[in-house]
Amino acid sequence: MTPPTAPSDLSDITQGQLEKLLTGSCRDPFSLLGRHKAGRSDVIRVFMPDAREVRLVRWTRTGIQREQAMRCVAQAGLYEARIPANALYKLRIGWADGWEECADPYSFGPLLSAHDLHLFAEGKHRDLASMMGAQVTTVDDIPGVRFAVWAPNAGSVSVVGDFNLWNTRRHPMRFRHDAGIWELFIPGIGPGSRYKYDMTGPDGSRLPLHADPFALASEVPPATASVIADPTPFKWTDQHWIEQRARRHTESAPLSIYECHVGSWRRPGGDGTQVLTWDELKDTLIPYVADLGFTHIELMPVMSHPFDGSWGYQPLGLFAPMARQGSPRQLASFIDACHQAGLGVILDWVPAHFPSDLHGLACFDGTCLFEHMDPKEGLHPDWDTLIYNVGRNEVRGFLIASALMWLNRYHIDGLRVDAVASMLYRDYSRPGDDWVPNQYGGRENLEAVGFLRELNDAVKTYAPHSLMIAEESTAWPGVTHKTQNGGLGFDYKWNMGWMHDTLSYVGRDPIWRRYHHDNILFGLHYAFSEKFILPLSHDEVVHGKGSLLSRMPGEGGTRYAGLRAYLAFMWAHPGKKLIFMGAELAQWEEWNPHGELAWRMLDTQWGRGMHTLVRDLNRLHRELPAMHQRDTRLDGFIWVIGNDTENSVFAWFRYGDDDTPVLVICNMTPVARSDYRVGVPQDGWWAEYLNTDAHDYGGGGEGNAGGCMTQPISSHGYDQSCVLHLPPLSVIYLKPTGYKP
Template identity: 80%
Template sequence: MKCVAQAGLYEARIPTGAPYKLRIGWADGWEEGADPYSFPPLLSHHDLHLFAEGKHRELAHMMGAQTMTIDGVAGVRFAVWAPNAKSVSVVGDFNLWNARRHPMRLRHDGGIWELFIPNVMSGSRYKYDITGPDGARLPLHADPFALASEIPPATASVVASPLDFEWHDEEWMARRSSFHAENAPLSIYECHVGSWRRPDKDGTRILTWDELKETLIPYVVDLGFTHIELMPIMAHPFDGSWGYQPLGLFAPMPRQGNPQQLASFIDACHQAGLGVILDWVPAHFPNDLHGMARFDGTCLFEHQDPREGLHPDWHTLIYNVGRNEVRGFLIASALMWLTQYHVDGLRVDAVASMLYRDYSRPHNGWLPNYYGGRENLESVEFLRELNHAVAEYAPTALMIAEESTAWPGVTRSVDSGGLGFTYKWNMGWMHDTLSYISRDPLWRRYHHDNILFGLHYAFSEKFVLPLSHDEVVHGKGSLLSRMPGEGGTRYAGLRAYLAFMWGHPGKKLLFMGAELAQWEEWDPHGELAWNMLDTPWGRGMHALVRDLNRLHRTEPTLHQRDTHSDGFAWIIGNDTENSVFAWLRYGDDGKPVLVVCNMTPVPRIDYRIGVPLPGWWAERLNTDADDYGGGGTGNAGGRSTEQIVSHGYEQSCVLYLPPLSVLYLQHEGGAG
């Protein structure tokens, strides 16, 4: 070969179609291998067409770094979307991070640069060296489509082999539709795996997926939860964001292990009868220089106008979901987790911020939609398309919206004009009831409506009742610390609040630590207060959560009609003086459960409550029981009815209501 340019350009003539290799001399030796440019472009025109339309659902296999063998030569095909770049080179361990070695080819019809590089192996680190449309060379960018990444603070993408895992969850997957049916029990343990437990109490270490298989799964199963929800495990550059500012929507966070180990963890969950839900963030992304911000020198993934593209609360960038390629990028990410990793559902973060153009913005800080309104029509269409795609590719998966406003039809089907989510977090219920339970019991009588109001709209959507991580951070304190009173009164208050929640219509979500009666608020850099299990208060709260979940799963009355108004009936909602509430839960078997709440530290003796059926009402749960750390008072197993009219019923029971307690009683027949 002859050098034809001082910059290091060489040239040689080769007969058409003749196979050849390159032998390159370096200062420390010789390198021999196939020429990357002897291989033709590999992406099909059909792939490029679907990508440009935002309809390619398997971008995890099309884009990024894909290991493959071409004409008997093993290597990696790199593909990245940068339509406005003047040039793109892939740099990494395999070429000494030299941008002159592997400039990529532009496929004009898709704005995608691609190149197959022989002899690159899984585990190699890489980035993209991009020159913007103005000729300026940009900071090296990680791959938005990468399947793996370095452990922060390192920022390179990592070549990963396709997930090749032998699943053993056939029975779970075959039955998942019944587990996720509207009339099935759904009780979710929300978990930040990094701070759940620290190995040997070493704050610098976290449990791996293999270790979590042996510890976390049996713990959650023993507590009786049906699902575990993992706070975002997608690759993110800053641990302090807890995963809610991700830059690797196709890559699992490497701290806990590799993709195979993550798949093994999910497989073990399924074999133990436990579903897995992931938090997923399509609302915004951080502006790190190595990430997606101004990726090709232009606002590619984000909006250009900060009134649309900058999130004022989190100082992050907002995806331009009105652009086909961005919409397809996000939907393909969601489908990858649901299909390749067998994930059972996604909790979609910050949906409210997506639906409104003026969310958290001053009156002059946002742009109206085409019709002059505040609704974000592009986001609405994106969410509908997302949920339609999930229904097609993972029809039994759950899609849960964190949506804090009164947007109508969040859980209505797309075909009926809704957004198409399976469930919606009931943020209003959470804020109202936490406000009520945090007040001194002396003043609760004046805030009765905080409990009643949620039932006015409880069946307008399909709701999950969340007590999430957001309620135990940023100085809010733990759930226990928000209970008024001293000593055992606080524990009694939290026991009553949890039993109130489990008896209320709606599916359940509890953030880790509450089951231990943890005093301190959640510390993402520490671990849960496991020492509480050495105290009667902690053991009692743990036992109560286990029994609540057991009843929730085994007693159909407590879950079958969670989303239907005919599964609920008030008995007492107006006793403001005593702060007592009572209602009935109905299932399909005609054996109602009576839930009675005494929200004061004063016992209510000989409290008469009307009931619809005569006979024996068995006490199925009492939060004041000795086993829960309570005072051990109650109704000696139940009460028989008397032929005395009360609350509109022809018969009634006289009950003892322990202080700060909740009772569940179920009709078991017999004469009154």
């Protein structure tokens, strides 16, 4: 029960100010609360609604503690006490269930430096993960948590959480006008507490409680609160990997990526409602991917997102790992273990859009703060999500700081930036005149172009040797060109055109493939215009598209042969490699994000064979310089046969820096081709390094008995040639050994 009121020192407070404090809508709480000069003494004023008594403990000049009762001067819980000027003090609060001793949150001065505020307003602060959100820290030798949130148009902002029983009146925040940031240090609280922000809009209306955009941890959905993260630094053991990363990420290095949705890779006990934790994934996923020989694992978004059905592509917590798999520390431990196993880690990262959940970023301070105000710019029609206003300094800085946090704090090796095409065009998925032209009347989104260039330049500066990969599905020029040369500055671009063309080709009945030869040839016309990754991603095995295997024509073993040939064709094609989980198992079913991979396929010859083939493809990809060193260079590829439409046969050479060629021959029909002559540049024995029809891969075992000796017969412009047997639906790799009879 609140004590009766007593005479007060409220002469400097208006009734309107008092009313705002009592109703939780105070814009300037420090003008009312904390220490205030009153002649030769100070008046201490605190607001403790629901307290039954508040006492003040002060220190005398000789260090002796003196305790006195504070007077309740307003029925709602406003207390006052007068103490000697500049005397140190703390509070002793009697609640219904006991006493609490703590420092007064309103006894601390401004916390964020003018330099930090300036950089934030300019969009140039690159470590917002340490500046904003809930930071466990010590101020004046007193431990607690400093909160900071950007809400320039809010009428008031308060922190609510477990520590104040979610009372919206207990902890109103200080407004820093220079940057539109609200801050407050709350002593005596620490990691693990849940919290949100209570705000009033510019018109004074109360807004829904918002999670912290800068939170470093969050609750497991469907709960939506932010969580104060443990600040204890993770003890990394991946120094050797970090030292080697520059070498591993050169254009001439092998890059083979396993894309993974960790929730549905494997389910504990096959239960679709359960997921493996990061610790469990460390013991299962890492050795599995490393054994297959991939150089990197790409994780679909692990940032906090409210709806599992979005697979992470509608995130709200761009600084917080998804809590379902475990704590931030467990995620760091997983990444550290990947590096120990020789695996790099790439994260999918989504700066193109965000969902409109009430607890998130939408109309954050009562205005369109993170998003565009005009739906023609701010609403994404494909996903019914909101679009970041990257023309605004603070939003641009928010996104770039998120990217750098993942790369630096979590030792991530690269980011695959989602939906870049939707950012580059103002009319993306907008028919007719349902879009706003740029200042020159064009469709290019100049603000997004500037943001992407600034993002990539910042990564090059603050996280060097990290990979930046664009999912960009159009012919926008210079995606992987340097920004100083007018490009966007990415390291690689997903080759979506190659993916669609080649899947269209292999999905056709072989009898018709002769009429679609250009689906294979066309990709080589632009293969070196950008630095490409060849993706067979999750988008190609969901939403009714079926699995890669189910898209192959034919029956029984013919389908498996077709998929084996397609994967070997892909690994031999210029460009880095990416496949989505499940392809290595020859999985028949389309990907089910609520299920798990078809692990039973490893008990069949087809599944074991495909699994073995992918392992061997990755091994040859690493071991044969010709298969990776010049992936992005025109001098690494030479056509041998590109016009055999009648037989649907293709052949080319790949070259590495040692100029030793690898001959790749693809027979894309279920008919064996005997005595097939192919010209080669040097005489001697050409060893068969790979044959997708081998028994080990589930094939029929046809081939060339380990290789072929050249004949001095001219063919395809070369003085020497090999006569080969091409098994049905097969790809063969051959390499000269130097042996000459």
